[in-house]
Amino acid sequence: MSAETDLLIRNSSLQVASDLDAMITVVEWFDQLNCSFLPEQLWVEAQTALIEGFTNVVRHAHSHLSPQTPVDLEVQICHEYFQIRIWDQGDPFDLEAALEDLSQETGDQAFNPLNRDKHWGCIFFLKLQRDYHWTISYTCGIGNKNCLLLRKNLVF
Template sequence: MLTTVQQDHLTVKSDLKLQNQVQQWFEKFSLQYLAQGGWSESQLYRLNLALAEGFTNAVRHAHRALPPETNIEIELSLWVDRLEIRIWDYGKPFNPDQIPEPKPGTLQDHGYGWFLIRRVADHVVYERDSDNRNCLLIVKYRLEGQH
């Protein structure tokens, strides 16, 4: 059975002003563990972007009707072959597969974040946990096409 190589956890309030803190936390983790593990700068940039989109979606959509003191929890789990990002929110559950992908050349006012996350990641799951939180799981394999 594979065990995690490294793990880190961050809890922040539901505030878009904290996005820089979230991204800097990811960058520090990346420099400590991912950069030496064969991850390309391009992969790390895209993963940081996916994390930013997931955090932004939790604040803007999931926690829209909740107080800004509501926590968002983020966990990074580095395995031998992959990185898993989990983002937990307390919003109402929804099915992201029902968000239509933006059509090339058209404008729409939402949905780009999910489109981007799905394009960056190898595997994305958004589901309700037994503790009444939603968990966005973003999985990226170290070597492209390794899933």
């Protein structure tokens, strides 16, 4: 075992079909991972990020693929960090550029998030980064998969 594995309090993975009906399974699985030392605010942020990430895979990344295309999810929790990974098989997407563009748009006083309904996920992820100090990245082409990484370093 590696030192990192020894420090993990929770380490769980789940594979579900690319179907919004799988959301119930995803949320039930995630709820079983809650730890008493985690602040409720962090748990809500993480759960919302997981739901948004999974929904984006189904509605966008896998929209042109079979509903049976698997979505792989992983959660790791330790005293140092909380991490979620979501793997999809969709076309590559430059999340970093999308977040940067949105960051510039949201700085404009005329910005209205209600006019950006197709980009609510990016707006939410940008808020997690800015206001709640989450690290968010999207790596393309790892073994024919893409990985959304949502990570929050924990300080107690």
